[in-house]
Amino acid sequence: MDPIPLTTKTALEAVFAQEWAVVYKHSDRCWICALAIRQVRRFARSHPETPVYLVDVNEERELSQAFAQSVAIQHQSPQAFVVKKGRVVWHDSHLGIKAKALSHARGDA
16 A cells, blocks of 8 residues: 655645554665655554554645644754654654564554
8 A cells, every 4th residue: 555645735734633554754765765664654554543644745745844844843854753642652764664664663563
């Protein structure tokens, strides 16, 4: 299952209104992102009830920066966030992005 692309601030704001969501910031120009997206997809396949969104940091630079400002967490790429009822409850970047870590943050220990 592929993450849902986020392309507007309105769509990004809607993410924060959900019970649970995952936001993944990705660059198709980065080899570490190629590894991380596999982990994000693995999580998405095993958690179809949790929406998983992708922000393309090259195509949606302003949106990526707006997200970083809204959560007060410095931008990195790749970077993943677990959002619960409008709050980031977990985030990591680079090789710390693992399906198991996303599951654990979601409460599936």
